[in-house]
Structure formats: C-alpha cells, structure tokens
Amino acid sequence: SSSTSKVTLLDYGAGNVRSVRNAIRHLGFDIKDVQKPEDILSAERLVFPGVGAFAPAMDFLNRDGMAEALCMYIEKDRPFLGICLGLQLLFESSEENGPVEGLGLIPGVVGRFDSSYGLQVPHIGWNSVHISKDSGILDDIEGHHVYFVHSYRAMPSVANKDWISSTCNYGDSFISSVTRGNIHAVQFHPEKSGDVGLSVLRRFLDPFRTSKTKKLTNGKASKLAKRVIACLDVRANDKGDLVVTKGDQYDVREQTSDNEVRNLGKPVELAGQYYKDGADEVSFLNITGFRDFPLGDLPMLQILRCTSENVFVPLTVGGGIRDFTDGNGRHYSSLEVASEYFRSGADKVSIGSDAVFAAEEYLTTGVKTGMSSIEQISRVYGNQAVVVSIDPRRVYLKNPNDVKFKAVKVTTPGPLGEEYAWYQCTVSGGREGRPIGAYELAKAVEQLGAGEILLNCIDCDGQGQGFDVDLIKLVSDAVQIPVIASSGAGSVEHFSEVFQKTSASAALAAGIFHRKEVPILSVKDHLLSHGIEVRMS
Ligand code: 1PR
Structure with a gap:
C-alpha cells in the first residue's frame, strides 16, 4: 500500500x-x-x-x-x-x-x-x-x-x-x-x-x-493567469507573540490609549485559510526585520516550516534580508539569511531596505560588485527567487523637471493642485526617505538580478481606495520582470482596474482579506467576468 x-x-x-x-x-x-x-x-x-x-x-x-x-x-x-x-x-x-x-x-x-x-x-x-x-x-x-x-x-x-x-x-x-x-x-x-x-x-x-480516481473537471485555462496574492505583515506584538498585523499607511498601532500593535490573527492559520480560499501565492513580510536579526527570529522560520506543510502554492518571505553581524561579532551574509528562509520553506525572498542601498550604490558607481544581497542570492538561487519590495511615498510636484527623478502626471492632482509626482523610495518600513525614485530603483534592481518587484505605495496602504495606478503603470512599463501591484485594494473593481490599466502581473492585498471584507474567490470571479484570466482552483 x-x-x-x-x-x-x-x-x-x-x-x-x-x-x-x-x-x-x-x-x-x-x-x-x-x-x-x-x-x-x-x-x-x-x-x-x-x-x-x-x-x-x-x-x-x-x-x-x-x-x-x-x-x-x-x-x-x-x-x-x-x-x-x-x-x-x-x-x-x-x-x-x-x-x-x-x-x-x-x-x-x-x-x-x-x-x-x-x-x-x-x-x-x-x-x-x-x-x-x-x-x-x-x-x-x-x-x-x-x-x-x-x-x-x-x-x-x-x-x-x-x-x-x-x-x-x-x-x-x-x-x-x-x-x-x-x-x-x-x-x-x-x-x-x-x-x-x-x-x-x-x-x-x-x-x-x-487510475481509478475521477478526473478533475476541465477548466478553460489558455494562457498566463494574473495572480491574486494574499500578504501577511507579521511582527511581534508587545507580548512577544508573532501576529498578523496591518497598518494604515504603514502605521500598525491601534489609535487607542494603549497603542497596541493591531492583531488580525495567527500567521500559519491565516496562510492555510488563504490557500484554501484560492490565493495564488502567500507572502509573509516580517515588518520589523529591518531592525531585528531574522535568524534570531526563530518563530518566523517556524511559521514558514508549518505553513509549507499544508500550503502548496508559492511562499514568499521578506524582512531583514541583508548582511548582518550579531552581538557576538559573528558575520552572516544576506545569502546565509536567505538560505535559512529557503530551507524553511520559502520559494522566494523579498528584499526591501537593502535593495535601496544596493541600487543607490550601483547607480552612483555604475559597478556591479557582485556583493549585494540581490546579486548574491540570485546567483545561487536564480533571479526568480529574488523579489524586491519597494515602499515608495508620493511626492507632488508642480513641474516634473523640479527633481532628477522620473515624475509622472498624476490622475488626481495634489493638495495644492500639483499635477505631477515622483515616488520616493523609503527604507526601514517607510521611516526614512532616500534619494532615489521607484522608477530608478526598479530599473537598477532588475539589472542587479531581481526577478520580480513587489510594488507598494505608502500613501495607499490600508486605505481601501484602490491601487496607485499611476505608480504601477510607471514601474511595470519600465521593467521586463513581473510587477506585483500592492497597497490600497478595497473592492473587486480595484483588481480589474489595475490589470486593465497597467501591465502588472499580480495584485496583492492584505486588509480586505484579513477583515473578510472581500473573499479571494469573489476577486477571481470578478476578474473572470471581465475577461481577465485567473487560476480557478
Ligand atoms: O526592509 O528588507 O527589512 O523589509 C521589510 C519589509 O516589510 C518590506 O517589504 C516592507 O514593505 C515591509 N514593511 C515594513 N514596515 C511595514 C509596515 O506596514 N509598517 N509593511 C511594512 C508593508 C505593505 C504591504 C501591504 C500592502 C497591502 N506592508 O505588504 O500588505 O500595502 O495592504 P492593503 O491591501 O491592506 O492596502 P526589509
């Protein structure tokens, strides 16, 4: 038997x-x-x-x-x-x-x-x-x-x-x-x-x-499907337990007197649920990884191990992937950090802050050192295993030539009637703005070997008002690697909009899934009814 x-x-x-x-x-x-x-x-x-x-x-x-x-x-x-x-x-x-x-x-x-x-x-x-x-x-x-x-x-x-x-x-x-x-x-x-x-x-x-089992019923797949991704922002709450949290414009604390970290559930359970609900991929972002050493973060590795036992779609994990020296002076390369994530069940790793520094250096020197986390990890695990997560903030401009970064004409003008904006990259979970735009970053990390871009937008995060189509169009037209649209999904229509107006390959959402406002299946039904190909499980 x-x-x-x-x-x-x-x-x-x-x-x-x-x-x-x-x-x-x-x-x-x-x-x-x-x-x-x-x-x-x-x-x-x-x-x-x-x-x-x-x-x-x-x-x-x-x-x-x-x-x-x-x-x-x-x-x-x-x-x-x-x-x-x-x-x-x-x-x-x-x-x-x-x-x-x-x-x-x-x-x-x-x-x-x-x-x-x-x-x-x-x-x-x-x-x-x-x-x-x-x-x-x-x-x-x-x-x-x-x-x-x-x-x-x-x-x-x-x-x-x-x-x-x-x-x-x-x-x-x-x-x-x-x-x-x-x-x-x-x-x-x-x-x-x-x-x-x-x-x-x-x-x-x-x-x-x-040979005796019943065939699964035939679907109608014909080409590459647009992906719907469920994202779990994970961090320790003040008691030290890893919870799924979700911010508003990256602020994850409750607006109450005790200011607790918002708790939306348990990571392994939610990931399992999203798999059953038809998510095409599940992403975990360890949102305080930029300040904590991820390999010291055994619970996150444990979450990956447990999740990968029951979730048979791709898993991405991000947060804290960079070179690191621990309290005892032991040095860990970003490759070692990533390897531990892969061994624990991740299919891709997502790099945020460290990718910004690598891109800045590359654009300044014009030299690929081979030493950046993107280069090291993609050399060993392949480009497809390296996602770069961009956390840009919109900066409105009266005149697109006011900055040396690529600006776009925005669909909705800024508070002072500004008709243009550039998208400033940030590090450390949005806490620090850097002298590089999302457009410049995306092109640089593609050249360094990133295989995919997870494109967030701090202004839209958690607002439920739709994706930043101007930003997503700008970036997805600029690179040949797949772009995942993220931040701002509030309804099924936002998904069809982003796929109709941009070349995004996938759309990611967090809040609406965690709060059970919009089931994954209804997103897919809606996309199908608009002639957008999706995987139906
Ligand atoms: O810089 O390599 O350590 O990576 C840190 C990672 O953590 C980055 O990928 C960064 O995007 C993420 N991160 C850091 N701080 C926060 C925060 O929220 N305070 N979360 C954070 C980013 C954004 C999306 C979110 C979408 C969809 N989360 O992942 O899930 O905006 O949300 P919505 O559908 O509810 O609008 P490093």
Whole structure:
C-alpha cells in the first residue's frame, strides 16, 4: 500500500526542496534521500526536483558518479520524475551561464526566453499546458493552470518530438513536460500548483490507485493567469507573540490609549485559510526585520516550516534580508539569511531596505560588485527567487523637471493642485526617505538580478481606495520582470482596474482579506467576468 512505499529523493541542497518533501508526505509516502549513487540504482521511484542554476546542479551530478547512476536508472526505464531543472538537465546542454553540458538523454539545448520583444522574463506564474500525448500523470491538468517559475526552457524539435507530452505557450511554445515509458519530467512545479499539481505527483507516485480516481473537471485555462496574492505583515506584538498585523499607511498601532500593535490573527492559520480560499501565492513580510536579526527570529522560520506543510502554492518571505553581524561579532551574509528562509520553506525572498542601498550604490558607481544581497542570492538561487519590495511615498510636484527623478502626471492632482509626482523610495518600513525614485530603483534592481518587484505605495496602504495606478503603470512599463501591484485594494473593481490599466502581473492585498471584507474567490470571479484570466482552483 502507498503508506509503506518509499520514494527516493535526489536533493542536492540548492533551494526549496522542502515543498516537494511536504507534498510527497502529504500524499502519504515516506522519503528516502539519495546519499550515494547506489541509492539511485536501488530506488523504486525517484523524484528529482531541480532548483537553482544548471551548472551547480551538473557539478553535483558529476561528482561521485551520480550522473552515471542517474543515466543508467533512466535507461532501464525505472520510474522517474524530474521537476523544473530536473527536466532541463535531461537535455544535451543549457545556455544558462554556459553552454553547460547536461545529461544528454533528450536531444536539444535549453535556452533563455527571448525578452527582446517585451516578454517578461522570468516566466513566473500560473499557465496552462497543451497536452500532446498521454503520459498517465497529466490527466487532471488539462484546462487548468499550473505554476511555472523559470527563465530557461527547452524547445520542441523534430529530434525530441517523441519525448514531448505537453507544451506551454509563453512568447513561444516550449516544452512543459516529457514522457517516455516510466520516465517523466515537468517544467512546472506540481508541488506548488495546488490540488491540480498534487494530482500529478499522486499519479506518478501511485499510478495503480489514481487510475481509478475521477478526473478533475476541465477548466478553460489558455494562457498566463494574473495572480491574486494574499500578504501577511507579521511582527511581534508587545507580548512577544508573532501576529498578523496591518497598518494604515504603514502605521500598525491601534489609535487607542494603549497603542497596541493591531492583531488580525495567527500567521500559519491565516496562510492555510488563504490557500484554501484560492490565493495564488502567500507572502509573509516580517515588518520589523529591518531592525531585528531574522535568524534570531526563530518563530518566523517556524511559521514558514508549518505553513509549507499544508500550503502548496508559492511562499514568499521578506524582512531583514541583508548582511548582518550579531552581538557576538559573528558575520552572516544576506545569502546565509536567505538560505535559512529557503530551507524553511520559502520559494522566494523579498528584499526591501537593502535593495535601496544596493541600487543607490550601483547607480552612483555604475559597478556591479557582485556583493549585494540581490546579486548574491540570485546567483545561487536564480533571479526568480529574488523579489524586491519597494515602499515608495508620493511626492507632488508642480513641474516634473523640479527633481532628477522620473515624475509622472498624476490622475488626481495634489493638495495644492500639483499635477505631477515622483515616488520616493523609503527604507526601514517607510521611516526614512532616500534619494532615489521607484522608477530608478526598479530599473537598477532588475539589472542587479531581481526577478520580480513587489510594488507598494505608502500613501495607499490600508486605505481601501484602490491601487496607485499611476505608480504601477510607471514601474511595470519600465521593467521586463513581473510587477506585483500592492497597497490600497478595497473592492473587486480595484483588481480589474489595475490589470486593465497597467501591465502588472499580480495584485496583492492584505486588509480586505484579513477583515473578510472581500473573499479571494469573489476577486477571481470578478476578474473572470471581465475577461481577465485567473487560476480557478
Ligand atoms: O526592509 O528588507 O527589512 O523589509 C521589510 C519589509 O516589510 C518590506 O517589504 C516592507 O514593505 C515591509 N514593511 C515594513 N514596515 C511595514 C509596515 O506596514 N509598517 N509593511 C511594512 C508593508 C505593505 C504591504 C501591504 C500592502 C497591502 N506592508 O505588504 O500588505 O500595502 O495592504 P492593503 O491591501 O491592506 O492596502 P526589509
């Protein structure tokens, strides 16, 4: 029976494999880790979740004969499931920091998405796939969205067409899965694709049992969906418990005599609820991380661990990611801090204050030192794992040329009739304004290797009056990485507005979800009725 069967996992410690583990366990299977090549050869079922960059993964496989064992296992047609990089490594080579030679089992070269005609790269989000061959494991995903996050992809060709079981359309049509006999690999993340994704894993792990289960009903997915993200601002209250809080223009204290930190619930519970409600992603922001050392903050790591056991969509965590020296003089790099978050279940980390300092330095010197948190973390975990959270404040101007920062004509004039504004970046949770605009910051961090931008607006935060469309349009038109619109959602109409008027890839809200004013499902129903594609779970 499934409860006793073991799944062998090939994990080389490069990123968040915790979610694959959690998903396998959730489905009732035990995991055995590969320690040596013989463990591959003796596996009953082997799962290879590739994360990070191509070259370090190949280095790992080429050490101690893992690659030979893996090729032998696959050539014997033993049950194999590769995920993401675990698909790409089967090909002949990759252009990622290369060419770098792959395992060479499937003809073809893994190349980068072509962003030259405005395509946002990385390809992040929920997309549909076109199934071209019966693989036995994809039966439930036709017509649904699954979660992708990658900058490189393999392309269909005459030489590899027999392998292809599905393709996905993003810019062009790339290979989203391959199948031959018992060998399967998928470019998307089944462990991050909600129930639909779990069904892929279940069908691989237990083909006999699942062949009898009822198919999920078919949806109508056809392209990359706009994402709806639930955000949990987390901090310790005055008693020391981590609570979900929510500010008004970043002020999280109650306007009562005792001035308590506003408490809107427990982080793990709320995250679980939002997953069930259909959130496409959950973000945790440790909002006092800028002053506390996050690795001293074990409760936050614990929250991530617990959440990732039951939440099978992407998790982002931010707050306090920077180089740090503790009270004993021990130095921690931002990479070490981020690694601890990834190990605990985060898929992406979000960097606020430290990104502002890095961008300022880069714009002043014109030199990429390679030492900034953005560069260090994206080099090891990939661009897609690094989100930059921008916390700008609107500064009205009579004349756009009054500042050296990019200004826009605002939809609603300022208090003195000013028709323009620039958006000043802040650090330390909005406490300090810096000499850099949101536009300049976004472009700089994109060049430093950020894979996504979480665009807040202090003026709009918690006001429920809608997103700052002027700001979001300014930034989402300026960069090719995905932009998450944040701050100010008060009704379902605000979501359709931001997607219709800007190129935002996702919209994030906090207050309306915490206060149960607007359910996630009604946001999605509304978007669908306005012809905006969303993932329906
Ligand atoms: O600077 O790297 O330590 O990161 C700190 C992180 O904490 C940053 O991402 C920063 O945005 C966040 N943060 C700091 N202070 C606050 C605060 O509220 N006092 N929260 C804060 C930012 C803004 C959004 C919020 C949206 C949507 N929260 O995350 O969820 O505005 O809210 P709404 O839908 O209710 O309007 P570092």
